[in-house]
Amino acid sequence: MHPDKPHEIDIVKTPSSKINSVDFDTLSFGSTFTDHMLVCDFREGKWGKPVIKAYEPFLLDPSAKVFHYGQAIFEGMKAYKDEHDDVWLFRPDQNLDRFNKSAVRMAMPEVEDWIFLEGLRQLVDLERDWVKKGLGNTLYIRPFMIAVGSGVIAAPSTQYRFMIILSPAKSYYSGEVKVIIAEHFSRAANGGIGAAKAAGNYSAQFYPTKLANEKGFQQIIWTDDATHTKLEEAGTMNVFFRINDTLYTAPVSERILDGVTRKSLIALAQREGINVEERSVYVDEIIKAAKDGSLKEVFGAGTAAVVNPIVGFSYQDTYYELPKLDNSIALQLKDKLTKIQYNLAEDTFGWTVKV
Amino acid sequence: MHPDKPHEIDIVKTPSSKINSVDFDTLSFGSTFTDHMLVCDFREGKWGKPVIKAYEPFLLDPSAKVFHYGQAIFEGMKAYKDEHDDVWLFRPDQNLDRFNKSAVRMAMPEVEDWIFLEGLRQLVDLERDWVKKGLGNTLYIRPFMIAVGSGVIAAPSTQYRFMIILSPAKSYYSGEVKVIIAEHFSRAANGGIGAAKAAGNYSAQFYPTKLANEKGFQQIIWTDDATHTKLEEAGTMNVFFRINDTLYTAPVSERILDGVTRKSLIALAQREGINVEERSVYVDEIIKAAKDGSLKEVFGAGTAAVVNPIVGFSYQDTYYELPKLDNSIALQLKDKLTKIQYNLAEDTFGWTVKV
Ligand SMILES: Cc1ncc(COP(=O)(O)O)c(C=O)c1O
Ligand SMILES: Cc1ncc(COP(=O)(O)O)c(C=O)c1O
Numbered sequence: 001m002h003p004d005k006p007h008e009i010d011i012v013k014t015p016s017s018k019i020n021s022v023d024f025d026t027l028s029f030g031s032t033f034t035d036h037m038l039v040c041d042f043r044e045g046k047w048g049k050p051v052i053k054a055y056e057p058f059l060l061d062p063s064a065k066v067f068h069y070g071q072a073i074f075e076g077m078k079a080y081k082d083e084h085d086d087v088w089l090f091r092p093d094q095n096l097d098r099f100n101k102s103a104v105r106m107a108m109p110e111v112e113d114w115i116f117l118e119g120l121r122q123l124v125d126l127e128r129d130w131v132k133k134g135l136g137n138t139l140y141i142r143p144f145m146i147a148v149g150s151g152v153i154a155a156p157s158t159q160y161r162f163m164i165i166l167s168p169a170k171s172y173y174s175g176e177v178k179v180i181i182a183e184h185f186s187r188a189a190n191g192g193i194g195a196a197k198a199a200g201n202y203s204a205q206f207y208p209t210k211l212a213n214e215k216g217f218q219q220i221i222w223t224d225d226a227t228h229t230k231l232e233e234a235g236t237m238n239v240f241f242r243i244n245d246t247l248y249t250a251p252v253s254e255r256i257l258d259g260v261t262r263k264s265l266i267a268l269a270q271r272e273g274i275n276v277e278e279r280s281v282y283v284d285e286i287i288k289a290a291k292d293g294s295l296k297e298v299f300g301a302g303t304a305a306v307v308n309p310i311v312g313f314s315y316q317d318t319y320y321e322l323p324k325l326d327n328s329i330a331l332q333l334k335d336k337l338t339k340i341q342y343n344l345a346e347d348t349f350g351w352t353v354k355v
Numbered sequence: 356m357h358p359d360k361p362h363e364i365d366i367v368k369t370p371s372s373k374i375n376s377v378d379f380d381t382l383s384f385g386s387t388f389t390d391h392m393l394v395c396d397f398r399e400g401k402w403g404k405p406v407i408k409a410y411e412p413f414l415l416d417p418s419a420k421v422f423h424y425g426q427a428i429f430e431g432m433k434a435y436k437d438e439h440d441d442v443w444l445f446r447p448d449q450n451l452d453r454f455n456k457s458a459v460r461m462a463m464p465e466v467e468d469w470i471f472l473e474g475l476r477q478l479v480d481l482e483r484d485w486v487k488k489g490l491g492n493t494l495y496i497r498p499f500m501i502a503v504g505s506g507v508i509a510a511p512s513t514q515y516r517f518m519i520i521l522s523p524a525k526s527y528y529s530g531e532v533k534v535i536i537a538e539h540f541s542r543a544a545n546g547g548i549g550a551a552k553a554a555g556n557y558s559a560q561f562y563p564t565k566l567a568n569e570k571g572f573q574q575i576i577w578t579d580d581a582t583h584t585k586l587e588e589a590g591t592m593n594v595f596f597r598i599n600d601t602l603y604t605a606p607v608s609e610r611i612l613d614g615v616t617r618k619s620l621i622a623l624a625q626r627e628g629i630n631v632e633e634r635s636v637y638v639d640e641i642i643k644a645a646k647d648g649s650l651k652e653v654f655g656a657g658t659a660a661v662v663n664p665i666v667g668f669s670y671q672d673t674y675y676e677l678p679k680l681d682n683s684i685a686l687q688l689k690d691k692l693t694k695i696q697y698n699l700a701e702d703t704f705g706w707t708v709k710v
Contacts, residue, residue, distance in 0.1 A: 030418070066427075140507070165507070186547050188547075203425040207459065236509050
């Protein structure tokens with residue numbers, strides 16, 4: 001017997017892979033998982049040894065805090081395979097940083113950097129056959145942490161489980177996206193948890209989104225809850241508005257998620273000499289710009305779709321259609337970002353990390 | 356074989372009870388559970404047959420929606436035993452009603468009335484030995500529903516699990532309660548989910564509450580997130596303010612939980628000829644009243660503690676101590692309500708339901 005090496009991860013491989021039973025051409029987003037997952041438990045004030053083992057269900061007590069008080073946070077990121085079969089991560093440090101900020105806001109323990117980063121690397125490395133070549137093919141990575149301690153008293157858990165699961169994904173095309181600008185419902189409160197990637201922020205949006213869907217709109221652009229005059233972000237995307245040749249996007253705040261795609265697009269746009277302003281974007285200026293024709297583009301930015309052009313939006317029951325452009329800045333930025341992610345263009349920013 | 360009777364619940368009893376291993380004198384709130392629980396699954400658009408069976412952990416997929424998107428709601432109620440060994444529920448219809456309102460807001464299916472009410476009744480009946488006689492002893496009842504469908508796409512689950520678990524509780528005494536009035540953090544957004552008993556609303560409060568605890572305060576009185584000028588409610592209690600001989604409490608809204616204790620106390624106070632006003636309560640009027648001595652009492656109202664007198668509060672780093680009264684309206688109302696719950700006083704309202 002010898003003492004464990006520090007920063008060691010146990011790997012217990014499954015005897016057989018299910019990869020051959022998966023049809024990679026018909027994947028629906030987030031529903032197929034790879035053979036292994038990473039699990040690391042927090043007990044008595046410290047993180048235990050991470051284990052990579054078979055992806056499988058696990059037992060929880062009916063009184064587990066995650067069920068009752070929603071202590072749960074997550075991240076969403078992707079791995080990309082290039083032409084040489086090398087696998088790349090995109091700015092994983094940013095996801096780690098945001099994950100631990102979410103943890104603090106939800107009174108959960110921060111995960112140790114090496115558990116997140118090295119856990120991620122070893123797990124993706126083990127599953128590299130699940131990352132398919134070709135633009136649009138990715139391995140979606142879902143790190144998350146839940147409160148597993150038991151007891152129905154509304155107080156933070158003392159026990160947590162950090163996990164990473166992986167899901168192969170195809171190019172995300174959601175059809176034409178029309179959005180509604182929120183007039184009544186809201187996503188986040190001032191002084192609330194909007195800036196955290198906390199589970200409860202997402203289910204809060206399901207009902208208003210369902211109402212929007214019933215009216216033929218795919219998503220909602222949330223406005224500030226106090227006045228509904230400022231445009232903030234969509235369900236799982238930050239939002240950019242192009243008026244003439246300038247891009248506008250809301251500044252990150254305690255109500256808005258600090259998106260990795262958002263900040264990468266801003267950096268790329270600046271490098272390309274495109275004017276970008278991070279400032280409050282008001283509903284009435286966008287309506288005015290839509291009416292006078294200076295509103296050229298609206299697009300969402302997030303890991304899942306990278307850039308999601310919006311074809312039109314509704315506000316106070318009026319529908320505003322956006323022009324169809326030949327020189328879309330959205331698509332231009334999407335192309336540049338995607339090429340960096342797939343190692344098809346030089347990464348002058350130092351964003352990509354080889355697995 | 357004969358077809359199932361409609362509205363039938365399967366009961367699978369545990370071979371032996373753990374009741375003799377429980378010390379009912381040293382129970383800590385919400386940490387001991389009875390022998391059985393109720394489980395009912397929702398699949399393919401409908402509720403299955405409820406089962407009462409052994410309380411035990413259950414398996415969930417790592418991608419279960421409850422972990423990632425926080426689709427989870429709950430209720431909190433109690434059973435009481437009277438001198439004749441009869442067991443009573445208090446306004447269970449109100450909890451059912453609120454549960455289903457929470458379900459709608461979280462895009463979850465409403466539970467059928469009979470599953471909730473008859474499930475509750477049969478489960479409590481089976482566990483009646485766990486309800487101890489004597490004022491303060493109760494059986495805390497926790498109905499809850501979680502999204503158990505798998506898949507990491509931010510959309511409502513198609514599969515849910517409704518459960519009821521039971522926890523014997525002693526009289527809830529939390530010591531002297533001092534509170535902080537929220538100046539920055541918030542519990543709920545306009546157009547948000549504050550009125551739902553959704554899991555995510557609770558973990559959102561843990562971090563600010565921890566900061567308050569570190570300053571020596573047990574709880575926070577939340578204010579409206581837009582202006583922080585209106586007093587709303589505490590973590591798991593509605594709040595009443597007594598100025599001279601009138602009670603004031605915030606009206607229920609989409610930011611505030613419609614508490615069963617709150618509405619019962621209002622009805623009781625009205626019956627007793629105590630003046631109660633449901634209207635916005637402003638921080639500055641409470642500060643003024645605290646300074647001029649007209650603020651007599653502040654108390655929380657909720658199922659766990661029934662009435663929780665507050666001894667003082669802090670606002671903008673000034674501490675305001677409340678007077679110690681001989682004729683506390685809070686304690687008078689608590690006494691009246693408790694007597695109805697334990698069947699020690701006539702229930703002229705028709706609130707109690709025999710199990
Ligand atoms: C609420 C919200 N906003 C924005 C984003 C975009 O963030 P990122 O670009 O890091 O994926 C996401 C998705 O992660 C999100 O959930
Ligand atoms: C946020 C909140 N407010 C108020 C209450 C009080 O409600 P009730 O009297 O129904 O227990 C609770 C507890 O259930 C609560 O969670």
